[in-house]
Amino acid sequence: MTETVVDFPKNFKKALGDGQLRHNLRAAMDTLGMRRRTLFSDLDVFEKLRERGDAIRQRALRQLPELLERLEQKCTENGMQVHWAETPAEANAICLEIIQKHNATRVIKGKSMVSEEMHLNHFLDERGIEALETDLGEYIIQLDHETPSHIIVPAIHKNRDQIAQLFHDKIPNTPYTEVVEELNAIARQVLREKFFAGEVGVSGVNFAVAETGTLCLVENEGNGRMCTTAPPVHIAIMGIEKVLERLEDVPPLLRLLTGSATGQLITTYFNMISSPRKPGEKDGPKEVHLVLLDNGRSKIWADPELRHTLKCIRCGTCLNHCPVYTRLGGHAYGYVYPGPIGSILTPQIEGLKNAGAMATASTFCGACEEVCPVKIPITDILRRLRTESYDQDETPNSVKDHGHKLNATESLTWKGWAFSNATPWFNALNAKLLGLAGPLLPKLPAVGIVKKWSQSRALPTFAAKSLHVLAKEKGIRDE
Amino acid sequence: MPTRPEKVYFFGTCLIDLCFPQAGMAGMELLQREGIQVVYPQKQSCCGQPAYNSGFPDEARTVARQQIKAFAKDYPIIIPSGSCGGMLRHHYPKLFADQPEAAEAQRFASRVFELNEFLVTVLDLKLEDRGQPIKVTWHSSCSALREMKVIDHAKSLLRQLKNVELIELQRERECCGFGGSFSVKQADISSAMVVDKVADIEQTGAAVVLSGDYGCLMHIGGALKHRNSPIPAKHVAEFLLERTQ
Numbered sequence A: 001m002t003e004t005v006v007d008f009p010k011n012f013k014k015a016l017g018d019g020q021l022r023h024n025l026r027a028a029m030d031t032l033g034m035r036r037r038t039l040f041s042d043l044d045v046f047e048k049l050r051e052r053g054d055a056i057r058q059r060a061l062r063q064l065p066e067l068l069e070r071l072e073q074k075c076t077e078n079g080m081q082v083h084w085a086e087t088p089a090e091a092n093a094i095c096l097e098i099i100q101k102h103n104a105t106r107v108i109k110g111k112s113m114v115s116e117e118m119h120l121n122h123f124l125d126e127r128g129i130e131a132l133e134t135d136l137g138e139y140i141i142q143l144d145h146e147t148p149s150h151i152i153v154p155a156i157h158k159n160r161d162q163i164a165q166l167f168h169d170k171i172p173n174t175p176y177t178e179v180v181e182e183l184n185a186i187a188r189q190v191l192r193e194k195f196f197a198g199e200v201g202v203s204g205v206n207f208a209v210a211e212t213g214t215l216c217l218v219e220n221e222g223n224g225r226m227c228t229t230a231p232p233v234h235i236a237i238m239g240i241e242k243v244l245e246r247l248e249d250v251p252p253l254l255r256l257l258t259g260s261a262t263g264q265l266i267t268t269y270f271n272m273i274s275s276p277r278k279p280g281e282k283d284g285p286k287e288v289h290l291v292l293l294d295n296g297r298s299k300i301w302a303d304p305e306l307r308h309t310l311k312c313i314r315c316g317t318c319l320n321h322c323p324v325y326t327r328l329g330g331h332a333y334g335y336v337y338p339g340p341i342g343s344i345l346t347p348q349i350e351g352l353k354n355a356g357a358m359a360t361a362s363t364f365c366g367a368c369e370e371v372c373p374v375k376i377p378i379t380d381i382l383r384r385l386r387t388e389s390y391d392q393d394e395t396p397n398s399v400k401d402h403g404h405k406l407n408a409t410e411s412l413t414w415k416g417w418a419f420s421n422a423t424p425w426f427n428a429l430n431a432k433l434l435g436l437a438g439p440l441l442p443k444l445p446a447v448g449i450v451k452k453w454s455q456s457r458a459l460p461t462f463a464a465k466s467l468h469v470l471a472k473e474k475g476i477r478d479e
Numbered sequence B: 001m002p003t004r005p006e007k008v009y010f011f012g013t014c015l016i017d018l019c020f021p022q023a024g025m026a027g028m029e030l031l032q033r034e035g036i037q038v039v040y041p042q043k044q045s046c047c048g049q050p051a052y053n054s055g056f057p058d059e060a061r062t063v064a065r066q067q068i069k070a071f072a073k074d075y076p077i078i079i080p081s082g083s084c085g086g087m088l089r090h091h092y093p094k095l096f097a098d099q100p101e102a103a104e105a106q107r108f109a110s111r112v113f114e115l116n117e118f119l120v121t122v123l124d125l126k127l128e129d130r131g132q133p134i135k136v137t138w139h140s141s142c143s144a145l146r147e148m149k150v151i152d153h154a155k156s157l158l159r160q161l162k163n164v165e166l167i168e169l170q171r172e173r174e175c176c177g178f179g180g181s182f183s184v185k186q187a188d189i190s191s192a193m194v195v196d197k198v199a200d201i202e203q204t205g206a207a208v209v210l211s212g213d214y215g216c217l218m219h220i221g222g223a224l225k226h227r228n229s230p231i232p233a234k235h236v237a238e239f240l241l242e243r244t245q
């Protein structure tokens, strides 16, 4: 894959300056958050449910290698064909081979974040194969040559007017309309025809059940069902972490997923795919392929702390509740997965040099952890990634590019800080000197961190007498 | 309710020590007024959080060890900050998990109380308001809210003050954007967040914004001052003392 170099500071500035974007995002995130709160209004019930979700995901991950083997065996018994891919390039090649075997040039796609991770559309496009997104949000951004800005609601950065204009500009003979029903009808009409013309359907997988070899797909528009049933060939793509042990693990997780994502008790469609069309059956694809992508997940799995990252069920609620994401949107992060989950997952996959900055875009406010339906310790993992950025000691589980940020200035600063704060006499002297300099502080030349702070905040002053001194003067005991 | 101790330690926190000592003095006075003997170890400094959160756990440990030493006796440790309190109570055990001091860090953590939490759950503090009618608003620091879970304690104290009207923020649960080094490392995002927070504070019509954490207060107060707002940002300990003197 090509090395992506993301200019985070530039992206962030641009996003923050886009008033329309911030307005759209805020409104959308508020609605999603409110719906979720309504559904999970009883906090004790929610806590019990997510403890169960956490336990199910931990149990699955503990047995990951065995469960994947069982999944392969069961799916194969059910008549599906299972493929393993170490890298996105391998996964793309597998998809291409299947598509070419059927001489297909028209692929219809249901929403899949893993296919985004593979940049599958682009890959196929370069080889003369049209991959059409059929999820309404994905369709909208594909029309505008954009990538998803959110893992659940990919076009959330756009408002109705912008979509109306886009349809008018990009879909031939489309009159301008802002009426939601009419916009839906326009998209439906385009997509209907494509569904029937599609030769291969591609979808993601929300859960794969090892016990029964069942692929579960959660969706609201029915496009997923069309993609997985109308064309003669269906390719399902999933990250290896999505496997569950038993069928009975599905209902609690489904509840957590739909409730967290959109505040729905259940989605309009829930597909359970267990085999290709059987003899005598009238519909369904003749071939079902399952592509299992690793892309760095085994490495994450090997570390007991980082492994929690893989519990994620991609509900997206951490994005909705993140004060940083709600101000930036997904595109500013520069990678497929934005927000809190993106900030812990991406640096582990792409390496700290390219993506480590994502881990610094957090105040550790913990809003994400509070809502995460599988209790991922997001802030602890972010902190771990920050630490790894400076840690040059090589261990089997070190994150890619660990230690790349180590530099003399920062190291010395923290060493000096540690010395001062662990050496009482020195610390006292320091406080005294700072106290003398205190009133001068706001007059400091605005450079470096002073400049950064001062862009929106007045500088504090150091007190003439520190609390240590005042406490002593007041006769407060020192023991 | 835990038994009322005779003596407590006070952990001032480095920020209050250096920039806002009046808040520390107010905290200690509130405790002394209830007949508690307060001990302020002169060998204390910082909880270590700045290094811990910046990716320098070794340096954080060096500083944390010094605190464990300075607060060696068995007294409860009272701290006027949810953020530093969270560091001591929830992160010291993690920081020392695979170190020889693991058990010691656990014991240390179990003695930590955030100031408002202690005033309410241990002392059952009763306040009598002596001030003029005033409208105030409250900022919850994220660590006080989510790690220490002490917001109800702080607000219950404010609600005892009969002339104080507490007007809550519309987005009380949203971070102000301080985040320690985040405020300068991601200054643009941090500024966008604090600008929203300040607007929320101003729409309440409150005369003062209160909080239990000086990290946020320095940030929010600085932003208010930056736009020449007359609203001061004040530590709840100072406010409680002023109102009841």
Ligand code: SF4
Pocket (backbone or CB within 6 Å): A260, A311, A312, A313, A314, A315, A316, A317, A318, A319, A340, A341, A368, A371, A372, A373, A374, A375, A376
């Ligand atoms: S990290 Fe948690 S909240 Fe975020 S998408 Fe994954 S499951 Fe949802």
